[in-house]
Amino acid sequence: MGVVDVRQPLGDDGEQRRERRAWHHDAQALHELAPDLPVLPGPLTEYRQMASFDWKQLRVLLEDPETLRVKMNLWRKLEADPMFAHPKATPSVEEQKRHVAVQLKRFVEINLIPREVHSWGYKNKTKFMMAVNAATASWNKNLSVKFGLGVSLFTNALLSLGTERHLPFYEAVWDNKFLFCLGMTEVGHGSNTKSVRTTATYDPKTQEFIIHTPDFEAAKCWAGNLGKTCTHAMLFAQLYTADSCHGLHAFLVPIRDPETLTPYPGVKVGDIGEKAGLNGIDNGFAMFDHFRIPRENLLNRTGDVTPDGEYESCFQNPEQILGAALENLLAGRVAISQESTHDLCAAVTIAVRYAAVRKQGSPRNSKEELSILEYPLHQWRLFPYVAAACSFKVFMDLFTDQYLEIVEQSYKGAEMKDITSMAAEVHAIVSAMKPLITWTCASALQESREACGGHGYLKSSMLGTMRADHDATVTYEGDNNVLSQQASNWVVRHWSLAKQGNSAALLDASPLGTLNFLLNAEDKLKKRFTGTSKTDVMNAHFVMASYEWLLCWLTKALDNQLQKLKSAGVDRFTARAEVQAFYAKPLALAYGENNVLCYFWEKIQTPGIPSEIKCVLERLLVLYGLWGIQRHFVIFYRGGYATGSQLADLVQEACQTVCNQLKPDIVAIVDAIAHPDAVVKSILGRSDGRIYDHLYDAFMSQQGHMERPAWWREVAAKPQSKL
């Protein structure tokens, strides 16, 4: 195997791919990926005509056209099949579960993921599956979660944790015979997975593992599909042999008879009940009473038990085994970040189109009311989220390629430069990005709901449904607050190299370059803000240099705090807990934001981008960066980067100016990142902008909406006595 170098953000064939992805789209391809918008003059026409660029070209720049093609194809198929139609009224919780379960069956049956995909290499296959997942999530998040847990995420984990003897499970899942759940969380433990208490004790007499739940707090809990539908669980339990506990391992545990869905004796299993959202998913609990499974059901890539009960591991200690097992969950976190980017795009599509059409208030002596988009406050509320949506889209596109390349090469056994450092860096990036992206999306959904006023609160705006369904992403697959600690831990670990000025070691530790801000850190920390006009801050150079200073300061400050606590005799666990709120969490967030800026900047350098699009992209980058800088003002002042009011004054002025510059282009930017109307499903966010026509239809099409209620007698005034 040759040595693989993924230092280039675009991968080893970066230059080639840049060329490929730059502006060679014929009219037919563009039409397929960016179908024409309504041509009749409509409420959005005026703003569309103001645009300085072609939205179709921006669309295929912000996302890999191949990925976009997969999504557009899938959406067309889902739209054409009545089984995937959205119910008009909200069904009961039970019916939501039934509907999503039968949709999943059909999803697999009609080969929405063609069989040949399984023979593709890891990278192409996973990239395809991720595109399908993100597109499905935008159609119906319940369906994508059910599919992810039960089929795609499971089979992904199976291939990396299991061995050849587990392949029949892989086949059975894709043949619709088995459905899985991933059972890690217990009633009493979630984030601290090491303390999971379900046991799997090996019995050499029968060559079986005995799965047991010691008490209710150790019951498996929350696993999607476990409540009603799964046939098996990929269950995480502490593995015991006669001599000792070998830590957390994954087991394939039968839960229900696949033909009758009756739970097996020894498994007490059920649904945990109605949730705040995602009610199409049957999240469940399960308790095991000395339930026996064959020895071969242990996923044995990282460790195995011989028939006579001897434990064999490729790792030295149980923590390493856990680490290897959890590494496999990274794909899930990447997928969540992709889905959330989609939700963010949908939220701003709805809110910006609505803002362009909705008129409210007018200046004195003017008869014309203003679109709410004209108000600087409204721009400031929404445009940074549009900038975030575009930047995240680019980041996820480029980073997913790198991530899959690294995993593929390591599977192939390629002799990769710095594989250990690369794995650690990828882990840190994902641990920072999943929180950043899901939190940004959550606040965008809330802001967009408010920005659409009362109508935004209608179910048919879709913002409430999206907000409720998206909400869980900040908790599952690693709670955001806990996950972000892994990112800050990794960054701060390298401060000593920065302090020594050891650039070579820093570059080795960060093959993807996300620690480059630490190069010459002490010099960077000497920099002070000297700007005197808004043009000094309204550019990418200022934004990126300020982020470098911010990150160096936060890393150094976090390290100082940890050293201080250590010198005072505070143990490592307590010290880490002490610094979380004011050092570690801001560092993880700033690290994530800086990654977004660096990848976006790299993208803007793609050769051949038309100058008008480049100008829009730079404005979006600057707005995203300034939005972050003003959130971190306290640190800039606290660390002495700025004194007096100049930095705050100029950044605020610049934010408002960039918003104003983006205003004529904002509807076209949103057109470039919007999903088709049938996917967004919002009466406020359609591409024709005819919000009042759609509102009228929505009001008028409700069943019985103008009828006297059947229960009118219970509330109507009693007839007056004639006496």
Ligand SMILES: Cc1cc2nc3c(=O)[nH]c(=O)nc-3n(C[C@H](O)[C@H](O)[C@H](O)COP(=O)(O)OP(=O)(O)OC[C@H]3O[C@@H](n4cnc5c(N)ncnc54)[C@H](O)[C@@H]3O)c2cc1C
């Ligand atoms: C819709 C949904 C679907 C899910 N699906 C699955 C599934 O399929 N399979 C599965 O196994 N699990 C699933 N889960 C469970 C999910 O993975 C856990 O909820 C998650 O890991 C968090 O664990 P917890 O709920 O025990 O919270 P806890 O770990 O108890 O955390 C509670 C709060 O304490 C904070 N906290 C915890 N530890 C620390 C610390 N060290 N420092 C600072 N703060 C801390 C957290 O930030 C959090 O705000 C699902 C959850 C939801 C909501």
